[in-house]
Amino acid sequence: MKRQHSSHGGAHNSAESCIALIDARFLAWLQGQTEAAQDNTRQHLLTLLGHALVNNGLDLNLRRIYWYSDSAEDQVVDAQISRAVLPHSQDGGVSILRALGADLKRLAERQACEHILVGSDDERLLSLIDEAQLHGVAVHLLADEASRNMNQLQRDDPGWARLLSQADHRVVLGAQNLRDGAQPRHGNAAVHAAPAMDPEQLREQLNTVIQAWWADEPEDLREELREELHNTRGIPQEVDRQLLLGVRRVLERALSFQEKKLLREMVRDLVLGPQTPAANAAPQDDHMD
Structure with missing residues (x-):
């Protein structure tokens, strides 16, 4: 049965397929959410990422999400596969790097999809993303609003800028995506303008x-x-x-x-x-x- 996605207005008979690899810890940072709010995010994650892709000019059939988390997962969400990893404080992110990197490598080698959406800011993924692209897969990276000004980002955060520069597309998860998607804890969490504070x-x-x-x-x-x-x-x-x-x-x-x-x-x-x-x-x- 062909998957349909309401935000795209119908069946994806011709849309190219996409699989998302999402680091739960990175997504929490991107949205400014607490760990408790992540439960709500997972329930709406397919819609959230689908809107983000469309709003960044990518009309794709998002088939499945791999979710990498160090929290005990008791949810069963359609089209999501959970991968258990160690807390970053224990191993510096090595276990999630290996798990996400292995999935990225296998998907590319087996040509399981035309596009992969990666939600991670680990610069050590750079060579793995490059290898996947050499297999003919388009690799896109979730990013925040700062990625719209890459010249500034290269000065402020060169490691993050290097990783984003490798992406075929930078998929900005901005305020509009949040309003249309997962009903986050704070409605405009991704807006970078801040109210005045003493x-x-x-x-x-x-x-x-x-x-x-x-x-x-x-x-x-x-x-x-x-x-x-x-x-x-x-x-x-x-x-x-x-x-x-x-x-x-x-x-x-x-x-x-x-x-x-x-x-x-x-x-x-x-x-x-x-x-x-x-x-x-x-x-x-x-x-x-």
Whole structure:
């Protein structure tokens, strides 16, 4: 029986097929959702992603979703296959990289579909995506609104920009997709404009999230991070994603561009300690981008 998708207005007799590989943790960051809200997302995920594809110019038959999560899955959702992975804090994302990467490789080698939609920001997928494309499969990546300005993104988050640049299409999961799709916890969660907030109150909220993250970091990872920050003006992609998600949960909104800058500066100050004027030059230059 041919699958129909109401958002496309009828049967997909001629539409090319697509299979989605979605990291639950990444999707939560993308939508600014709590873990509890993910239950609602899964029930509407096929519709949400279908709308996102159409709104980004891709009229495809989304046949199936593979869902990678470290949470116990007690839901059975049509056209979704759950893959259990270890928490990122335990293995740095290795288990999900292997699971999602293996599925991506098999789907491409077996030519199981013409298109694959990947929901992940792990730059280690770059070579696997390239290999799938060499097998003739179009690989698209879920992204946020920041991906609409790739020049700026390359300066702010070069790792994420490199991964997105490999995609055949960047599928932006913006506010319109959320309204049409999964009825998220916050109706305009993906909108990046933020309401005004007292600067001191904001700094206090950011500091709470940063301190909680730092307290959970083992000493060996702290040392690795210190070494890395001495050699770069940014902060590692995964740390950035983790903190942005934590702040979203506290503030119940996304951060503005300048607020993200402040967050990253506060992280550097905490990890590296008081900086000399020369050491602070790189973050100051970053404001000029």
